[in-house]
Amino acid sequence: MHISLLAQQPQLFDAVTEMLHREWSDFPNWRDASLIRQRLIDRNAPSAQTLTLVTTSAEGELMATASIIHYEISDIAEREFWLGEVLTASQHRGKGLASALVTRLIAEAHQRAISALWLYTPDQQALYRRFGWQDVEQRMIAEEEVTVMKLLL
Numbered sequence: 001m002h003i004s005l006l007a008q009q010p011q012l013f014d015a016v017t018e019m020l021h022r023e024w025s026d027f028p029n030w031r032d033a034s035l036i037r038q039r040l041i042d043r044n045a046p047s048a049q050t051l052t053l054v055t056t057s058a059e060g061e062l063m064a065t066a067s068i069i070h071y072e073i074s075d076i077a078e079r080e081f082w083l084g085e086v087l088t089a090s091q092h093r094g095k096g097l098a099s100a101l102v103t104r105l106i107a108e109a110h111q112r113a114i115s116a117l118w119l120y121t122p123d124q125q126a127l128y129r130r131f132g133w134q135d136v137e138q139r140m141i142a143e144e145e146v147t148v149m150k151l152l153l
Contacts, residue, residue, distance in 0.1 A: 001063065001097070003104050006052035007044040015062040016040060016054060023087055027142045043067060049112050050081070053104055055088075055097050064088040066101040068109060073120070073141070073148075081109065083119040083151075098124075102131055110153055117153065120146040 006012060017037040024030035043050045048070075055064040065087055072082035083105055088097045109117055118136075119128060125135065125147050133149040140146075 001055055001057065001095075001100070003053055003055050003100060005044070006040065006054050006065070007046070009054055009056070012054050012056070012062055013037060013040055016052065016065050019062060019065060019087060019089060020085055027144075029142070040067075043069065049114065051105075051108060052085070053101050053108070055101060062089065063092040064097040064101055066098070066105055068105055068112075068114070068117070073118075079118045081114045081117055083117050086124075098127065102128070106131065106151070106153070115153055117151045118148065119151075120148045122146045125149070 006016060014037070017033055017040060020030055020036050021033040030036060040052055042048065044052055050068045050070050052065060052067040054062060057063055065085060066083065067085045069082045069084045071080060072084050073079060083102065086098055086101060088095075106117070119133065120141055121128065122144050128149050131151065133151045136148045136150050138145060138147055
């Protein structure tokens with residue numbers, strides 16, 4: 001298993017796009033694969049504070065991905081940087097890949113002098129609480145009840 005910046009693995013942009021689209025195409029932000037790909041390109045531009053990480057096998061197969069996203073939910077200005085699009089390919093779930101990606105994303109946020117990360121999740125609160133995330137509120141996002149959480153860095 002190898003974790004790297006998507007910007008350093010440009011051959012994986014299409015695979016990450018497809019993975020996100022396949023998993024979440026029922027939700028508005030992931031219905032259009034071309035828009036997902038453009039968001040990934042913008043998020044991983046050299047001047048961006050945001051990024052996407054990928055986990056690959058020794059053979060180069062995409063196993064998992066996760067991102068730091070600028071204003072994933074933009075209704076509260078203080079909630080600037082979000083951990084999001086954390087996804088492990090179904091055949092690789094249960095191997096600790098999401099935890100490894102979250103740990104690395106937190107380190108990347110520290111390096112970028114990001115003072116807080118936000119996330120929302122419908123069902124992975126326990127995972128994030130182990131990393132020190134705190135519940136902030138319950139709300140509806142894309143017709144799904146989620147917990148918004150915060151991690152001070």
